[in-house]
Amino acid sequence: MHNKTIAELSQGLQQKQFSSFELTEHFLNRIQQHNDKLNAFVTVTGELALAQAKGADARIASGQSNALTGVPIAQKDIFCTQGVRTSCGSKMLDNFIAPYNATVVEHFNKTGAVMLGKLNMDEFAMGSSNETSYYGPVKNPWDLGTVPGGSSGGSAAAVASRIAPGATGTDTGGSIRQPAAFCGITGLKPTYGLVSRWGMIAFASSLDQGGPMARTAEDCALMLQTMAGFDEKDSTSVNRPVDDFSATLNNSLAGLRIGLPKEFFGEGLDPEIAKLIHQAIAEYEKLGATVKEISLPNMNLSAPAYYVVAPAECSSNLARFDGVRYGYRCENPKDLHDLYTRSRGEGFGAEVKRRILIGTYVLSAGYYDAYYLKAQKIRRLISDDFKQAFQEVDVLMGPTSPSVAFRFGEKSADPIAMYLSDIYTIALNLAGLPGMSIPVGFSKNLPVGMQIIGNYFSESHLLNVAHQYQQVTDWHHKAPAEFCDEKR
Amino acid sequence: MQWETVIGLEVHAQLATRSKIFSAAATAYGAEPNTQACTIDLGMPGVLPVLNAEAVRMAVKFGLAINARVASRSVFARKNYFYPDLPKGYQISQYDLPVVGKGKLNILVDGEVKTVGVTRAHLEEDAGKSLHEDFHGLTGIDLNRAGTPLLEIVSEPDMRSAKEAVAYLKKLHALVRYLEICDGNMQEGSFRCDANVSVRPKGQQEFGTRAEIKNLNSFRFVEKAINFEVERQIELIENGGKVVQETRLYDSVKDETRSMRSKEEANDYRYFPDPDLLPLEITADFIAEVHTSLPELPDAKRDRFKTHYGLGDYDATVLTATRELADYFEAVVAEAGADAKLSANWVMGDLSGALNKAGLEIEQSPVEASRLAGLVRRINDETISGKIAKQVFEALWESKDSADDIIEKQGLKQITDTGAIESIIDQIIANNPEQLAQYRSGKDKLFGFFVGQAMKATQGKANPQQLNDLLKAKLQA
Numbered sequence: 001m002h003n004k005t006i007a008e009l010s011q012g013l014q015q016k017q018f019s020s021f022e023l024t025e026h027f028l029n030r031i032q033q034h035n036d037k038l039n040a041f042v043t044v045t046g047e048l049a050l051a052q053a054k055g056a057d058a059r060i061a062s063g064q065s066n067a068l069t070g071v072p073i074a075q076k077d078i079f080c081t082q083g084v085r086t087s088c089g090s091k092m093l094d095n096f097i098a099p100y101n102a103t104v105v106e107h108f109n110k111t112g113a114v115m116l117g118k119l120n121m122d123e124f125a126m127g128s129s130n131e132t133s134y135y136g137p138v139k140n141p142w143d144l145g146t147v148p149g150g151s152s153g154g155s156a157a158a159v160a161s162r163i164a165p166g167a168t169g170t171d172t173g174g175s176i177r178q179p180a181a182f183c184g185i186t187g188l189k190p191t192y193g194l195v196s197r198w199g200m201i202a203f204a205s206s207l208d209q210g211g212p213m214a215r216t217a218e219d220c221a222l223m224l225q226t227m228a229g230f231d232e233k234d235s236t237s238v239n240r241p242v243d244d245f246s247a248t249l250n251n252s253l254a255g256l257r258i259g260l261p262k263e264f265f266g267e268g269l270d271p272e273i274a275k276l277i278h279q280a281i282a283e284y285e286k287l288g289a290t291v292k293e294i295s296l297p298n299m300n301l302s303a304p305a306y307y308v309v310a311p312a313e314c315s316s317n318l319a320r321f322d323g324v325r326y327g328y329r330c331e332n333p334k335d336l337h338d339l340y341t342r343s344r345g346e347g348f349g350a351e352v353k354r355r356i357l358i359g360t361y362v363l364s365a366g367y368y369d370a371y372y373l374k375a376q377k378i379r380r381l382i383s384d385d386f387k388q389a390f391q392e393v394d395v396l397m398g399p400t401s402p403s404v405a406f407r408f409g410e411k412s413a414d415p416i417a418m419y420l421s422d423i424y425t426i427a428l429n430l431a432g433l434p435g436m437s438i439p440v441g442f443s444k445n446l447p448v449g450m451q452i453i454g455n456y457f458s459e460s461h462l463l464n465v466a467h468q469y470q471q472v473t474d475w476h477h478k479a480p481a482e483f484c485d486e487k488r
Numbered sequence: 489m490q491w492e493t494v495i496g497l498e499v500h501a502q503l504a505t506r507s508k509i510f511s512a513a514a515t516a517y518g519a520e521p522n523t524q525a526c527t528i529d530l531g532m533p534g535v536l537p538v539l540n541a542e543a544v545r546m547a548v549k550f551g552l553a554i555n556a557r558v559a560s561r562s563v564f565a566r567k568n569y570f571y572p573d574l575p576k577g578y579q580i581s582q583y584d585l586p587v588v589g590k591g592k593l594n595i596l597v598d599g600e601v602k603t604v605g606v607t608r609a610h611l612e613e614d615a616g617k618s619l620h621e622d623f624h625g626l627t628g629i630d631l632n633r634a635g636t637p638l639l640e641i642v643s644e645p646d647m648r649s650a651k652e653a654v655a656y657l658k659k660l661h662a663l664v665r666y667l668e669i670c671d672g673n674m675q676e677g678s679f680r681c682d683a684n685v686s687v688r689p690k691g692q693q694e695f696g697t698r699a700e701i702k703n704l705n706s707f708r709f710v711e712k713a714i715n716f717e718v719e720r721q722i723e724l725i726e727n728g729g730k731v732v733q734e735t736r737l738y739d740s741v742k743d744e745t746r747s748m749r750s751k752e753e754a755n756d757y758r759y760f761p762d763p764d765l766l767p768l769e770i771t772a773d774f775i776a777e778v779h780t781s782l783p784e785l786p787d788a789k790r791d792r793f794k795t796h797y798g799l800g801d802y803d804a805t806v807l808t809a810t811r812e813l814a815d816y817f818e819a820v821v822a823e824a825g826a827d828a829k830l831s832a833n834w835v836m837g838d839l840s841g842a843l844n845k846a847g848l849e850i851e852q853s854p855v856e857a858s859r860l861a862g863l864v865r866r867i868n869d870e871t872i873s874g875k876i877a878k879q880v881f882e883a884l885w886e887s888k889d890s891a892d893d894i895i896e897k898q899g900l901k902q903i904t905d906t907g908a909i910e911s912i913i914d915q916i917i918a919n920n921p922e923q924l925a926q927y928r929s930g931k932d933k934l935f936g937f938f939v940g941q942a943m944k945a946t947q948g949k950a951n952p953q954q955l956n957d958l959l960k961a962k963l964q965a
Contacts, residue, residue: 080534100527199534206763234536235765313763316566319577320531340570363758
């Protein structure tokens with residue numbers, strides 16, 4: 001059962017080939033069997049999942065089901081779940097049980113999906129390798145000595161190892177796309193404002209966006225259908241009708257205009273990855289697409305701008321974790337200052353502290369204009385670059401990451417090297433654009449992801465573009481042997 | 489040396505919305521601690537603010553009332569600092585782009601009109617409260633107030649005395665209550681004031697170094713604190729010292745200000761636009777719609793009281809000081825059907841005096857406008873004299889009876905029957921031949937004696953004018 005996609009599982013449930021209860025038990029067994037090696041789940045909600053599965057079976061029996069009714073999925077531990085610990089990968093929230101559900105979680109509950117548990121992640125979503133989690137790193141199912149990517153590393157590893165059919169992720173600078181690429185799955189970062197941020201613990205509010213991670217574009221479409229939509233509780237959520245993401249999956253790609261940003265193929269890109277991307281592009285040409293080189297001249301400014309804006313917002317967003325009302329509090333504080341400094345000093349990990357410090361610095365009196373304001377201007381330039389590009393082409397394609405999954409410890413001592421692993425993904429967050437990563441082959445026995453970038457609210461088109469490729473290739477069906485007995 | 493005082497005020501007016509500025513929690517005052525704080529007010533992880541449209545409407549109302557430009561686009565910013573009663577670790581406020589721009593208020597000081605500039609007014613959320621008294625060795629945090637909408641109104645440094653500052657503050661206080669955007673309750677902290685005070689040698693252009701005085705929760709304290717601070721600064725400079733820029737706290741028990749924190753200790757608030765909230769965009773249509781909902785404002789009302797009721801400047805100013813007083817007066821005039829001046833005299837005179845003595849506001853008056861109007865009506869139609877009216881007023885205050893019932897029950901109706909008055913006069917003249925002779929020989933002062941006797945005989949009910957006229961005629965006959 002674990003080799004089936006969400007679409008196949010949905011069909012099996014509707015046709016009563018198996019019950020949601022059986023399906024859920026199966027995945028809970030797989031989690032029990034494999035999670036120790038992977039460390040993908042930080043909390044498994046077995047009892048809750050089985051109870052939800054029973055409810056889903058009743059719904060299916062009464063004919064009141066939706067596509068995801070009874071399908072088990074897992075939530076990144078950044079989404080608040082009522083009555084279930086929401087740790088955000090941090091010691092700070094190790095004891096935090098949210099009294100409310102994130103809107104995304106609420107949507108999955110309403111549709112009758114089953115939640116298997118909460119997935120490991122970089123602490124407060126700050127990291128590209130999952131090494132910053134308080135709960136220890138997630139392992140890449142393709143090679144347990146390499147990182148799964150981050151910050152949604154638990155989500156990517158769970159889906160790739162088939163211990164969960166689908167998972168939610170969040171993407172602030174590449175946190176869905178880069179782990180999707182490293183683990184050989186499909187991930188979509190939606191347009192900023194498409195998916196509600198209510199109950200999604202904020203890292204950098206103007207960049208954060210939740211999205212689906214699954215094996216196929218078709219599955220991502222089903223999940224996104226559940227996740228997307230205007231939410232009056234999120235002022236930045238966009239009030240517009242939600243597309244039917246599955247409806248256009250089979251549209252022809254004849255005449256599709258693909259742009260290849262030359263800045264994505266320059267120095268620093270692993271040549272084997274470049275080769276695989278070009279092979280994938282060739283497939284698209286076979287499907288009727290035309291290809292054109294374009295330029296995003298301000299691409300080189302995206303990393304510097306990102307590492308001003310994201311830490312600035314994070315320094316403020318994380319101020320609420322002060323040991324006063326919830327979360328970690330130090331032992332025997334002497335006074336208020338001691339309570340603050342030790343609770344935060346002991347509760348946050350090194351990477352989180354580094355970003356809080358950077359953010360505090362760039363917002364300080366006398367530095368604000370030089371850093372924060374300038375970074376915001378660069379954001380505009382980057383958006384304009386994309387706007388220009390989308391006058392000429394329909395989608396942009398390029399590598400998701402300059403390298404395949406790296407080994408544990410390889411970059412954790414060098415923050416800059418680590419930050420550069422997101423070099424191709426962060427520009428989209430600065431511009432608020434949607435992007436996907438789909439598997440397009442292997443290099444050094446590790447998966448390679450290709451990024452597809454679309455214009456604002458073009459998710460259904462992106463999913464169509466990805467799906468058509470997946471109809472003529474089978475990279476998305478490859479599974480790590482250690483976790484999958486069958487080929488498919 | 490001659491010194492000049494320079495004062496600017498920052499007022500925090502709590503907006504009278506039912507729910508908070510960024511959440512649906514109630515704003516009612518006085519609830520059990522932490523019962524009116526939802527997940528947003530508590531700053532829980534993952535929660536997001538949504539702006540209360542009513543708070544925006546109120547801010548726009550204020551902007552229009554002071555003839556300010558209402559910004560078509562304003563921005564909410566985060567003011568970052570750590571404090572236990574600030575749950576998010578930042579306050580959502582407005583910084584470089586406030587919703588209300590430059591405006592002005594006219595104040596009346598010593599009979600002269602002066603214009604005070606309002607620099608800006610912006611929306612922000614209030615913090616919670618730290619309670620140090622009730623918990624030995626601990627601090628209690630009550631977050632009921634966290635997220636309550638505030639309009640911070642910043643004046644230009646246009647005031648030159650404590651008296652002017654108080655006049656401005658009272659004018660502002662009246663205005664926000666006229667607009668029904670703030671209940672103005674200073675004890676409960678709904679209307680709070682900080683004063684920026686500096687002194688400079690008279691004639692000097694540049695401002696002196698200012699101190700900001702906090703914790704001024706009554707008009708009287710504002711006046712006393714400013715006066716203390718001005719003297720402190722002058723004395724300091726005259727003794728060769730220097731005023732330092734700092735925040736000072738007013739202690740009303742000791743009647744002094746003392747240093748709270750210096751500029752060096754001041755926080756760097758690291759303001760930046762709140763990414764959780766979109767810029768606030770206000771359309772011309774919305775402004776026009778709010779404009780039509782504006783009530784008559786104090787200055788317009790004062791002018792109308794002068795032209796419509798024929799009142800003098802003083803009366804019109806006093807009667808329009810608060811919307812409640814003005815409404816009360818208009819209700820009296822409408823029902824009394826009498827000369828407005830007579831109603832004005834009773835509202836400003838006996839009624840205000842009695843209210844002051846009892847420490848009551850006009851809206852708490854035991855004498856309702858309709859019952860006072862009943863009294864004025866009877867004075868006007870000469871059923872009772874002005875003197876008897878005071879007696880009736882006391883009865884109005886003590887009971888729920890109408891003026892007519894009181895006059896009837898106590899038999900206070902004025903005697904206007906000429907024949908009846910004449911016969912009483914005849915009797916008195918007959919009983920007092922000696923005084924009559926003295927009066928007729930030129931001792932005019934004795935006229936009062938005869939009036940007194942007649943009033944005594946009628947228990948004060950004789951129509952005074954008639955009595956005078958008839959008495960004069962009889963005595964000279």
